[in-house]
Amino acid sequence: MTVEQDPPAATRPGGRTARVREAVMRAAGDALAEHGFEGLDLADVARRADVGKTTVYRRWTNTTGLVADLLAHMAEESVSRSDTGSLREDLRTNARLVVRTLNDPRQGPLFKAVIAAATGDESAAEALHRFYAIRIAEWAGCVDAAIARGELPPGTDTHEVIRAVSAPLYYRVLCSGDPLDEAVADRAADAALAAALADAYAR
Amino acid sequence: MTVEQDPPAATRPGGRTARVREAVMRAAGDALAEHGFEGLDLADVARRADVGKTTVYRRWTNTTGLVADLLAHMAEESVSRSDTGSLREDLRTNARLVVRTLNDPRQGPLFKAVIAAATGDESAAEALHRFYAIRIAEWAGCVDAAIARGELPPGTDTHEVIRAVSAPLYYRVLCSGDPLDEAVADRAADAALAAALADAYAR
DNA sequence: GTCATAACGGGACTCCAGTTCCATTAGCTG
DNA sequence: CAGCTAATGGAACTGGAGTCCCGTTATGAC
Numbered sequence: 123m124t125v126e127q128d129p130p131a132a133t134r135p136g137g138r139t140a141r142v143r144e145a146v147m148r149a150a151g152d153a154l155a156e157h158g159f160e161g162l163d164l165a166d167v168a169r170r171a172d173v174g175k176t177t178v179y180r181r182w183t184n185t186t187g188l189v190a191d192l193l194a195h196m197a198e199e200s201v202s203r204s205d206t207g208s209l210r211e212d213l214r215t216n217a218r219l220v221v222r223t224l225n226d227p228r229q230g231p232l233f234k235a236v237i238a239a240a241t242g243d244e245s246a247a248e249a250l251h252r253f254y255a256i257r258i259a260e261w262a263g264c265v266d267a268a269i270a271r272g273e274l275p276p277g278t279d280t281h282e283v284i285r286a287v288s289a290p291l292y293y294r295v296l297c298s299g300d301p302l303d304e305a306v307a308d309r310a311a312d313a314a315l316a317a318a319l320a321d322a323y324a325r
Numbered sequence: 326m327t328v329e330q331d332p333p334a335a336t337r338p339g340g341r342t343a344r345v346r347e348a349v350m351r352a353a354g355d356a357l358a359e360h361g362f363e364g365l366d367l368a369d370v371a372r373r374a375d376v377g378k379t380t381v382y383r384r385w386t387n388t389t390g391l392v393a394d395l396l397a398h399m400a401e402e403s404v405s406r407s408d409t410g411s412l413r414e415d416l417r418t419n420a421r422l423v424v425r426t427l428n429d430p431r432q433g434p435l436f437k438a439v440i441a442a443a444t445g446d447e448s449a450a451e452a453l454h455r456f457y458a459i460r461i462a463e464w465a466g467c468v469d470a471a472i473a474r475g476e477l478p479p480g481t482d483t484h485e486v487i488r489a490v491s492a493p494l495y496y497r498v499l500c501s502g503d504p505l506d507e508a509v510a511d512r513a514a515d516a517a518l519a520a521a522l523a524d525a526y527a528r
Numbered sequence: 529g530t531c532a533t534a535a536c537g538g539g540a541c542t543c544c545a546g547t548t549c550c551a552t553t554a555g556c557t558g
Numbered sequence: 559c560a561g562c563t564a565a566t567g568g569a570a571c572t573g574g575a576g577t578c579c580c581g582t583t584a585t586g587a588c
Contacts (some may be wrong), residue, residue: 125570127412137554137555138554138555138565138566139551139555139564139565139566140566142402142566148526158368158444158445159363159441159444160362160363160389160445160446161443161445163544163545164545164546165544165545165546173567174567175546175565175567175568176548176565176566176567176569177565177566177567179546179547180565180566181461181565184546195577203508208439213419215438215521225388234444234445237441237444237499237500238362238440238442238444239363239441240499241361241437241438241440241441241499242361242362242363242364242437242438242441247502250500250502251500251502254500254501254502255501258353258501260381260415262536270584282512283504285493285497285501286493286516287494288496289493289495289496289501290488290489290492292492292495292496292499292500293488293491293492293495293496294488296440296443296444296495297440297453297454297457297491297495298454298457298461298488298500299451299454299457300452300488305431309485309524311528312520312523312524313489313516313517313520313523313524314520315515316519316520316522316523317515317517317519317520317522319519319523320519320522321512321514321515321516321517324515333585336534340584341535341536341583341584341585342534342535342536345535347537366574366577367576368574368575368576368577376536376537377535377536377537377538377575378537378538379536379538379539379577380535380536380537381576382576382577383535383536384535429586512582
Protein backbone atom coordinates (compact mmCIF):
# COMPACT_ATOMS: atom_id res chain seq x y z
CA MET A 123 0.00 0.00 0.00
CA THR A 124 1.53 3.29 -1.09
CA VAL A 125 -0.14 5.69 1.23
CA GLU A 126 1.26 9.15 0.60
CA GLN A 127 2.27 10.03 4.16
CA ASP A 128 3.17 13.55 5.19
CA PRO A 129 1.49 15.62 2.45
CA PRO A 130 3.73 18.49 1.29
CA ALA A 131 2.71 20.64 4.25
CA ALA A 132 0.01 22.29 2.14
CA THR A 133 1.27 25.46 3.72
CA ARG A 134 2.99 28.42 2.16
CA PRO A 135 5.38 30.13 4.54
CA GLY A 136 6.99 31.98 1.66
CA GLY A 137 7.88 35.64 1.35
CA ARG A 138 4.55 37.33 1.90
CA THR A 139 3.44 35.37 4.94
CA ALA A 140 6.76 35.94 6.67
CA ARG A 141 6.67 39.62 5.72
CA VAL A 142 3.20 39.99 7.17
CA ARG A 143 4.27 38.32 10.41
CA GLU A 144 7.27 40.62 10.78
CA ALA A 145 5.16 43.71 10.20
CA VAL A 146 2.47 42.57 12.61
CA MET A 147 4.97 41.63 15.31
CA ARG A 148 6.57 45.06 15.11
CA ALA A 149 3.19 46.78 15.10
CA ALA A 150 1.97 44.68 18.02
CA GLY A 151 5.06 45.60 20.02
CA ASP A 152 4.49 49.27 19.30
CA ALA A 153 0.81 49.11 20.18
CA LEU A 154 1.44 47.22 23.42
CA ALA A 155 4.16 49.64 24.45
CA GLU A 156 1.83 52.57 23.82
CA HIS A 157 -1.56 51.45 25.08
CA GLY A 158 -0.78 48.41 27.23
CA PHE A 159 -2.47 45.07 26.92
CA GLU A 160 -5.99 46.10 27.79
CA GLY A 161 -5.85 48.88 25.20
CA LEU A 162 -4.72 46.48 22.50
CA ASP A 163 -6.93 46.59 19.41
CA LEU A 164 -6.22 44.16 16.59
CA ALA A 165 -7.69 46.54 14.05
CA ASP A 166 -5.19 49.17 15.17
CA VAL A 167 -2.34 46.66 14.88
CA ALA A 168 -3.50 45.81 11.37
CA ARG A 169 -3.51 49.49 10.40
CA ARG A 170 -0.01 50.04 11.81
CA ALA A 171 1.30 46.97 10.00
CA ASP A 172 -0.47 48.03 6.81
CA VAL A 173 -2.20 44.70 6.73
CA GLY A 174 -5.83 43.69 6.43
CA LYS A 175 -7.76 43.49 9.69
CA THR A 176 -9.14 40.13 8.62
CA THR A 177 -5.64 38.72 8.26
CA VAL A 178 -4.72 39.56 11.82
CA TYR A 179 -7.90 38.05 13.23
CA ARG A 180 -7.54 34.95 11.08
CA ARG A 181 -3.94 34.19 11.98
CA TRP A 182 -3.88 35.24 15.64
CA THR A 183 -7.53 34.94 16.64
CA ASN A 184 -7.40 37.37 19.56
CA THR A 185 -5.16 39.63 21.61
CA THR A 186 -3.70 36.88 23.77
CA GLY A 187 -2.88 34.78 20.73
CA LEU A 188 -1.02 37.72 19.27
CA VAL A 189 0.88 38.27 22.50
CA ALA A 190 1.81 34.60 22.70
CA ASP A 191 3.29 34.72 19.21
CA LEU A 192 5.04 38.00 19.98
CA LEU A 193 6.74 36.33 22.93
CA ALA A 194 7.86 33.43 20.75
CA HIS A 195 9.20 36.02 18.32
CA MET A 196 11.04 37.84 21.11
CA ALA A 197 12.48 34.58 22.42
CA GLU A 198 13.91 33.85 18.97
CA GLU A 199 16.26 36.81 19.32
CA SER A 200 18.76 35.34 21.75
CA VAL A 201 20.67 37.76 23.94
CA SER A 202 24.21 36.80 24.84
CA ARG A 203 25.05 36.84 28.51
CA SER A 204 28.15 38.45 29.89
CA ASP A 205 31.25 36.64 31.15
CA THR A 206 33.49 38.88 33.19
CA GLY A 207 35.19 36.12 35.16
CA SER A 208 33.51 37.24 38.38
CA LEU A 209 30.08 35.98 39.35
CA ARG A 210 29.30 39.16 41.26
CA GLU A 211 30.03 41.24 38.17
CA ASP A 212 28.07 38.93 35.88
CA LEU A 213 25.04 39.06 38.17
CA ARG A 214 25.29 42.85 38.40
CA THR A 215 25.46 43.06 34.63
CA ASN A 216 22.37 40.91 34.38
CA ALA A 217 20.52 42.97 36.98
CA ARG A 218 21.43 46.25 35.27
CA LEU A 219 20.27 44.84 31.95
CA VAL A 220 16.91 43.92 33.45
CA VAL A 221 16.55 47.34 35.04
CA ARG A 222 17.41 49.05 31.79
CA THR A 223 14.87 46.91 29.97
CA LEU A 224 12.09 47.53 32.49
CA ASN A 225 12.82 51.27 32.55
CA ASP A 226 13.01 51.54 28.77
CA PRO A 227 10.06 53.59 27.48
CA ARG A 228 9.28 50.97 24.87
CA GLN A 229 10.39 47.67 26.40
CA GLY A 230 9.11 48.38 29.92
CA PRO A 231 5.45 48.82 29.02
CA LEU A 232 5.77 45.95 26.58
CA PHE A 233 6.89 43.55 29.28
CA LYS A 234 4.20 44.76 31.64
CA ALA A 235 1.59 44.25 28.95
CA VAL A 236 2.82 40.79 28.14
CA ILE A 237 2.80 39.75 31.79
CA ALA A 238 -0.71 41.13 32.17
CA ALA A 239 -1.82 39.10 29.17
CA ALA A 240 -0.30 35.96 30.66
CA THR A 241 -2.29 36.29 33.89
CA GLY A 242 -5.52 35.76 32.01
CA ASP A 243 -4.69 33.32 29.26
CA GLU A 244 -3.09 29.92 29.46
CA SER A 245 -1.39 29.93 26.06
CA ALA A 246 0.08 33.38 26.65
CA ALA A 247 1.27 32.19 30.06
CA GLU A 248 3.00 29.19 28.49
CA ALA A 249 4.71 31.42 25.97
CA LEU A 250 5.85 33.72 28.75
CA HIS A 251 7.23 30.85 30.82
CA ARG A 252 9.11 29.52 27.80
CA PHE A 253 10.54 32.99 27.23
CA TYR A 254 11.85 33.30 30.78
CA ALA A 255 13.04 29.69 30.81
CA ILE A 256 15.26 30.50 27.84
CA ARG A 257 16.62 33.68 29.38
CA ILE A 258 17.22 32.06 32.76
CA ALA A 259 18.95 29.05 31.23
CA GLU A 260 21.19 31.36 29.20
CA TRP A 261 22.33 33.35 32.24
CA ALA A 262 22.57 30.28 34.43
CA GLY A 263 25.70 29.62 32.40
CA CYS A 264 27.39 32.37 34.44
CA VAL A 265 26.70 30.42 37.60
CA ASP A 266 27.95 27.21 36.04
CA ALA A 267 31.17 29.00 35.15
CA ALA A 268 31.43 30.32 38.71
CA ILE A 269 31.04 26.80 40.05
CA ALA A 270 33.77 25.64 37.66
CA ARG A 271 36.00 28.45 39.01
CA GLY A 272 35.24 27.35 42.55
CA GLU A 273 33.31 30.49 43.53
CA LEU A 274 30.33 28.34 44.43
CA PRO A 275 30.13 24.68 45.38
CA PRO A 276 28.67 22.09 43.00
CA GLY A 277 25.05 21.30 43.68
CA THR A 278 24.02 24.95 43.65
CA ASP A 279 20.66 25.55 41.94
CA THR A 280 21.98 27.70 39.13
CA HIS A 281 18.57 28.72 37.80
CA GLU A 282 17.47 29.78 41.26
CA VAL A 283 20.40 32.19 41.49
CA ILE A 284 19.39 33.89 38.26
CA ARG A 285 15.72 34.03 39.27
CA ALA A 286 16.80 35.61 42.57
CA VAL A 287 18.45 38.45 40.65
CA SER A 288 15.39 39.37 38.61
CA ALA A 289 12.73 38.69 41.22
CA PRO A 290 13.07 41.84 43.36
CA LEU A 291 13.23 43.98 40.23
CA TYR A 292 10.00 42.61 38.78
CA TYR A 293 8.39 42.74 42.22
CA ARG A 294 9.05 46.45 42.39
CA VAL A 295 7.70 47.11 38.93
CA LEU A 296 4.62 44.92 39.21
CA CYS A 297 3.64 45.02 42.88
CA SER A 298 5.15 47.54 45.24
CA GLY A 299 5.82 50.26 42.67
CA ASP A 300 9.13 51.24 44.26
CA PRO A 301 11.62 52.94 41.96
CA LEU A 302 14.15 51.00 39.91
CA ASP A 303 17.72 52.17 39.35
CA GLU A 304 21.26 50.86 39.12
CA ALA A 305 21.72 50.89 42.89
CA VAL A 306 18.70 48.65 43.26
CA ALA A 307 20.05 46.41 40.52
CA ASP A 308 23.40 46.02 42.26
CA ARG A 309 21.70 45.31 45.57
CA ALA A 310 19.55 42.63 43.91
CA ALA A 311 22.62 40.98 42.40
CA ASP A 312 24.53 41.08 45.69
CA ALA A 313 21.54 39.69 47.57
CA ALA A 314 21.23 36.80 45.12
CA LEU A 315 24.91 36.00 45.54
CA ALA A 316 24.68 36.21 49.35
CA ALA A 317 21.67 33.88 49.34
CA ALA A 318 23.51 31.37 47.13
CA LEU A 319 26.57 31.42 49.40
CA ALA A 320 24.49 31.04 52.54
CA ASP A 321 22.62 28.16 50.94
CA ALA A 322 25.96 26.51 50.14
CA TYR A 323 27.16 26.84 53.73
CA ALA A 324 23.90 25.40 55.05
CA ARG A 325 24.48 22.19 53.07
CA MET B 326 -21.74 87.60 56.84
CA THR B 327 -22.76 84.13 57.92
CA VAL B 328 -21.61 82.06 55.01
CA GLU B 329 -22.45 78.43 55.69
CA GLN B 330 -19.04 76.89 55.07
CA ASP B 331 -18.63 73.16 54.60
CA PRO B 332 -22.16 72.19 53.60
CA PRO B 333 -23.27 68.98 55.38
CA ALA B 334 -21.38 66.78 52.95
CA ALA B 335 -24.40 66.61 50.64
CA THR B 336 -23.58 62.96 50.49
CA ARG B 337 -25.51 60.04 51.84
CA PRO B 338 -23.27 57.15 52.84
CA GLY B 339 -26.09 55.58 54.82
CA GLY B 340 -27.25 51.99 54.85
CA ARG B 341 -28.11 51.37 51.25
CA THR B 342 -25.00 52.85 49.69
CA ALA B 343 -22.73 50.91 52.01
CA ARG B 344 -24.76 47.75 51.41
CA VAL B 345 -24.41 48.16 47.66
CA ARG B 346 -20.67 48.65 47.94
CA GLU B 347 -20.25 45.51 50.05
CA ALA B 348 -22.28 43.45 47.59
CA VAL B 349 -20.40 44.82 44.59
CA MET B 350 -17.00 44.30 46.20
CA ARG B 351 -17.81 40.68 46.95
CA ALA B 352 -19.22 40.15 43.46
CA ALA B 353 -16.20 41.82 41.86
CA GLY B 354 -13.85 39.56 43.83
CA ASP B 355 -15.79 36.50 42.70
CA ALA B 356 -15.87 37.61 39.08
CA LEU B 357 -12.15 38.43 39.02
CA ALA B 358 -11.24 35.12 40.61
CA GLU B 359 -13.32 33.28 38.02
CA HIS B 360 -12.68 35.09 34.76
CA GLY B 361 -9.58 37.20 35.46
CA PHE B 362 -9.28 40.88 34.76
CA GLU B 363 -9.70 40.81 31.02
CA GLY B 364 -12.89 38.79 31.38
CA LEU B 365 -14.34 41.25 33.86
CA ASP B 366 -17.78 42.53 32.83
CA LEU B 367 -19.44 45.17 34.95
CA ALA B 368 -22.89 44.01 33.89
CA ASP B 369 -22.01 40.55 35.20
CA VAL B 370 -20.79 42.03 38.49
CA ALA B 371 -24.05 43.95 38.80
CA ARG B 372 -26.06 40.78 38.25
CA ARG B 373 -24.05 38.85 40.88
CA ALA B 374 -24.45 41.69 43.36
CA ASP B 375 -28.15 41.95 42.55
CA VAL B 376 -27.65 45.61 41.78
CA GLY B 377 -28.55 47.75 38.78
CA LYS B 378 -25.99 47.81 35.99
CA THR B 379 -26.31 51.59 35.85
CA THR B 380 -25.30 51.88 39.50
CA VAL B 381 -22.06 50.03 38.96
CA TYR B 382 -21.13 52.11 35.94
CA ARG B 383 -22.08 55.34 37.72
CA ARG B 384 -20.05 54.70 40.86
CA TRP B 385 -17.02 52.91 39.45
CA THR B 386 -16.96 54.10 35.83
CA ASN B 387 -14.97 51.16 34.43
CA THR B 388 -13.22 47.92 35.29
CA THR B 389 -10.00 49.51 36.53
CA GLY B 390 -11.94 51.88 38.78
CA LEU B 391 -13.71 48.91 40.29
CA VAL B 392 -10.42 47.09 40.83
CA ALA B 393 -8.88 50.16 42.46
CA ASP B 394 -11.74 50.35 44.94
CA LEU B 395 -11.57 46.62 45.55
CA LEU B 396 -7.93 46.99 46.51
CA ALA B 397 -8.76 49.80 48.91
CA HIS B 398 -11.42 47.53 50.35
CA MET B 399 -8.94 44.65 50.70
CA ALA B 400 -6.38 46.94 52.33
CA GLU B 401 -8.95 47.94 54.94
CA GLU B 402 -8.94 44.40 56.31
CA SER B 403 -5.63 44.47 58.14
CA VAL B 404 -3.87 41.18 58.68
CA SER B 405 -1.86 40.81 61.83
CA ARG B 406 1.74 39.73 61.38
CA SER B 407 3.30 36.97 63.40
CA ASP B 408 5.79 37.45 66.24
CA THR B 409 7.55 34.22 67.11
CA GLY B 410 10.63 35.83 68.63
CA SER B 411 12.80 34.59 65.78
CA LEU B 412 13.22 36.58 62.59
CA ARG B 413 13.80 33.45 60.54
CA GLU B 414 10.54 31.98 61.78
CA ASP B 415 8.62 35.22 61.24
CA LEU B 416 9.92 35.51 57.68
CA ARG B 417 9.04 31.89 56.99
CA THR B 418 5.57 32.47 58.35
CA ASN B 419 5.19 35.45 56.05
CA ALA B 420 6.48 33.53 53.04
CA ARG B 421 4.15 30.61 53.71
CA LEU B 422 1.23 33.00 54.05
CA VAL B 423 2.04 34.54 50.67
CA VAL B 424 2.36 31.11 49.07
CA ARG B 425 -0.92 29.98 50.55
CA THR B 426 -2.60 33.15 49.28
CA LEU B 427 -1.18 32.84 45.77
CA ASN B 428 -2.07 29.15 45.60
CA ASP B 429 -5.59 29.69 46.94
CA PRO B 430 -8.14 28.97 44.19
CA ARG B 431 -9.95 32.21 44.92
CA GLN B 432 -7.26 34.60 46.18
CA GLY B 433 -4.59 33.55 43.69
CA PRO B 434 -6.46 34.45 40.51
CA LEU B 435 -7.75 37.56 42.25
CA PHE B 436 -4.25 38.84 42.93
CA LYS B 437 -3.15 38.01 39.41
CA ALA B 438 -6.12 39.89 38.01
CA VAL B 439 -5.51 42.90 40.17
CA ILE B 440 -1.84 43.05 39.20
CA ALA B 441 -2.80 42.76 35.56
CA ALA B 442 -5.21 45.66 35.95
CA ALA B 443 -2.50 47.77 37.57
CA THR B 444 -0.14 47.32 34.62
CA GLY B 445 -2.51 49.23 32.38
CA ASP B 446 -4.11 51.86 34.59
CA GLU B 447 -2.48 54.49 36.75
CA SER B 448 -5.18 54.71 39.42
CA ALA B 449 -5.32 50.93 39.81
CA ALA B 450 -1.52 50.91 40.04
CA GLU B 451 -1.59 53.51 42.82
CA ALA B 452 -4.17 51.49 44.72
CA LEU B 453 -2.02 48.38 44.34
CA HIS B 454 1.10 50.16 45.54
CA ARG B 455 -0.78 51.48 48.58
CA PHE B 456 -1.99 47.97 49.30
CA TYR B 457 1.50 46.51 49.27
CA ALA B 458 2.93 49.47 51.16
CA ILE B 459 0.53 48.70 54.00
CA ARG B 460 1.32 45.00 54.03
CA ILE B 461 5.07 45.57 53.83
CA ALA B 462 5.01 48.18 56.59
CA GLU B 463 3.04 45.81 58.78
CA TRP B 464 5.51 42.95 58.41
CA ALA B 465 8.53 45.24 58.58
CA GLY B 466 7.64 45.36 62.27
CA CYS B 467 9.11 41.85 62.54
CA VAL B 468 12.43 43.15 61.29
CA ASP B 469 12.28 46.10 63.67
CA ALA B 470 11.75 43.65 66.52
CA ALA B 471 14.69 41.57 65.31
CA ILE B 472 16.90 44.65 65.28
CA ALA B 473 15.75 45.42 68.83
CA ARG B 474 16.69 41.86 69.81
CA GLY B 475 20.12 42.31 68.20
CA GLU B 476 19.56 39.77 65.41
CA LEU B 477 20.27 42.45 62.84
CA PRO B 478 22.20 45.72 63.16
CA PRO B 479 20.43 49.08 63.18
CA GLY B 480 20.33 50.77 59.79
CA THR B 481 18.96 47.69 58.05
CA ASP B 482 16.36 48.54 55.40
CA THR B 483 13.46 46.75 57.07
CA HIS B 484 11.04 47.14 54.13
CA GLU B 485 13.63 45.73 51.74
CA VAL B 486 13.86 42.56 53.83
CA ILE B 487 10.12 42.01 53.59
CA ARG B 488 10.07 42.76 49.88
CA ALA B 489 12.89 40.25 49.43
CA VAL B 490 10.71 37.53 50.95
CA SER B 491 7.77 38.06 48.60
CA ALA B 492 9.68 38.92 45.45
CA PRO B 493 10.77 35.43 44.37
CA LEU B 494 7.29 34.09 45.06
CA TYR B 495 5.58 36.64 42.87
CA TYR B 496 8.27 36.25 40.25
CA ARG B 497 7.47 32.57 39.98
CA VAL B 498 3.75 33.16 39.72
CA LEU B 499 3.88 36.07 37.28
CA CYS B 500 6.96 35.45 35.16
CA SER B 501 8.77 32.13 35.23
CA GLY B 502 5.75 29.97 36.08
CA ASP B 503 7.75 27.71 38.37
CA PRO B 504 5.75 25.88 41.05
CA LEU B 505 5.11 27.37 44.46
CA ASP B 506 5.15 25.33 47.66
CA GLU B 507 6.25 25.52 51.30
CA ALA B 508 9.80 24.50 50.48
CA VAL B 509 10.05 27.42 48.06
CA ALA B 510 8.57 29.69 50.70
CA ASP B 511 11.15 28.67 53.28
CA ARG B 512 13.95 29.09 50.80
CA ALA B 513 12.71 32.60 49.97
CA ALA B 514 12.61 33.54 53.64
CA ASP B 515 16.08 32.15 54.29
CA ALA B 516 17.48 33.90 51.23
CA ALA B 517 16.02 37.22 52.39
CA LEU B 518 17.59 36.76 55.80
CA ALA B 519 20.95 35.79 54.30
CA ALA B 520 20.89 38.86 52.08
CA ALA B 521 20.09 41.13 55.02
CA LEU B 522 22.93 39.66 57.07
CA ALA B 523 25.40 39.94 54.21
CA ASP B 524 24.34 43.52 53.65
CA ALA B 525 24.94 44.24 57.34
CA TYR B 526 28.45 42.77 57.21
CA ALA B 527 29.26 44.79 54.12
CA ARG B 528 28.55 48.02 56.01
C1' DG C 529 -44.70 62.22 60.10
C1' DT C 530 -43.36 65.05 55.95
C1' DC C 531 -40.34 66.67 52.49
C1' DA C 532 -36.30 67.31 49.48
C1' DT C 533 -33.12 64.90 47.05
C1' DA C 534 -29.14 61.44 46.87
C1' DA C 535 -28.86 57.16 45.08
C1' DC C 536 -30.72 53.30 42.65
C1' DG C 537 -33.11 50.47 38.76
C1' DG C 538 -34.98 49.29 34.23
C1' DG C 539 -34.78 49.49 29.57
C1' DA C 540 -33.92 51.66 25.17
C1' DC C 541 -30.07 53.25 22.51
C1' DT C 542 -25.29 53.72 20.55
C1' DC C 543 -21.05 52.37 18.92
C1' DC C 544 -17.31 49.61 17.79
C1' DA C 545 -14.56 45.18 18.39
C1' DG C 546 -14.87 40.96 16.23
C1' DT C 547 -17.12 37.97 12.40
C1' DT C 548 -18.47 36.62 7.85
C1' DC C 549 -18.38 36.65 2.82
C1' DC C 550 -16.37 36.97 -1.28
C1' DA C 551 -13.14 39.09 -4.59
C1' DT C 552 -8.12 39.67 -5.36
C1' DT C 553 -3.20 38.76 -4.95
C1' DA C 554 0.87 36.11 -5.03
C1' DG C 555 3.58 31.45 -3.59
C1' DC C 556 4.55 27.10 -5.15
C1' DT C 557 4.57 23.20 -8.69
C1' DG C 558 5.40 21.29 -13.09
C1' DC D 559 4.79 30.90 -17.87
C1' DA D 560 0.40 28.79 -16.72
C1' DG D 561 -2.61 27.00 -13.30
C1' DC D 562 -3.92 25.93 -8.72
C1' DT D 563 -4.89 27.53 -4.40
C1' DA D 564 -3.00 29.42 0.16
C1' DA D 565 -3.21 33.69 1.94
C1' DT D 566 -4.62 38.38 1.99
C1' DG D 567 -7.82 42.54 1.66
C1' DG D 568 -12.12 45.14 1.59
C1' DA D 569 -16.63 45.85 3.12
C1' DA D 570 -20.92 44.77 5.08
C1' DC D 571 -22.83 42.74 9.19
C1' DT D 572 -23.65 41.65 14.20
C1' DG D 573 -23.60 41.21 19.24
C1' DG D 574 -22.85 42.96 23.40
C1' DA D 575 -20.30 46.30 26.41
C1' DG D 576 -21.04 50.82 27.89
C1' DT D 577 -24.31 55.17 27.82
C1' DC D 578 -28.46 57.78 28.47
C1' DC D 579 -32.98 58.95 30.11
C1' DC D 580 -36.28 59.07 33.36
C1' DG D 581 -39.21 56.97 36.86
C1' DT D 582 -38.67 54.89 41.67
C1' DT D 583 -36.76 54.14 46.27
C1' DA D 584 -35.12 55.26 50.65
C1' DT D 585 -31.90 58.36 53.52
C1' DG D 586 -31.39 62.16 56.40
C1' DA D 587 -33.07 66.74 58.10
C1' DC D 588 -36.72 69.15 60.24
